[in-house]
Amino acid sequence: MLCPRCSSNQSDDVKFCKSCGANLQAVREALEFRGNKFEWGDTWLAEMFRSGQAAEMRKLEMERRMGITPEVKRYNEIKAGVITSSVGVGVAIFLFVFMQGLLNVVSPEAAQILAHVWIAGVIPFFVGLALIVNGLVVSKRMAEIQELEMRKANLLDDETAAQRALRPADTNEFIPTGFSVTEQTTRHLAGSEQNPKH
Secondary structure, three states, X not given: OEOOOOOOEOOOOOOXXXXXXXXXXXXXXXXXXXXXXXXXXXOHHHHHHOOHHHHHHHHHHHHHHHOOOHHHHHHHHHHHHHHHHHXXXXXXXXXXXXXXXXXXXOOHHHHHHHOOHHHHHHHHHHHHHHHHHHHHHHHHHHHHHHHHHHHHHHHHHHHHHHHHOOOOOOHHHOOOOOOOHHHHHHHHHHHHHHOOOO
8 A cells, every 4th residue: 555645555454554653544444434335315405406306205205214105295294284273372462462451551542443353363373274274175185195195005016025025835745656655555455464574
């Protein structure tokens, strides 16, 4: 091996250069690591340039590996809708009570505006309501379609695996023989009974 620091020729079994003391073992390990092929497809940069469909397929595959099924996503959507609706109702109640306390302190013009601020809580309520309806109706159908597609893909995978695998043994394929060991023994015994030896 050639030392990268002093360019002296060293044997392959030494760990340090005899001339300059450079760590040749580390150089060997770096060269071995450099020899491994770098995969650009596994980098974040490749993820940015993927087409929309390829990125979506990769996202679905990652979700499948993590156990996030379409049904789990649907339940999460319904749960988010319930939480958002509850927050909207809570904000509306809080704003209504809080603003009622301020109505006596402010001018009549400002009181008219503040009396209706509680309506801001209606926005998250309706957003949550829309999430619940979407989760119960639209996402349910989408989850059924995705589940059907996954079953089809699994069936195709199972069929190709079955085609590649060895088929089970069929015992009807054994070739019948023309003789039997017990038949010959029985005949032999029958003949010995007829000729008894004394």
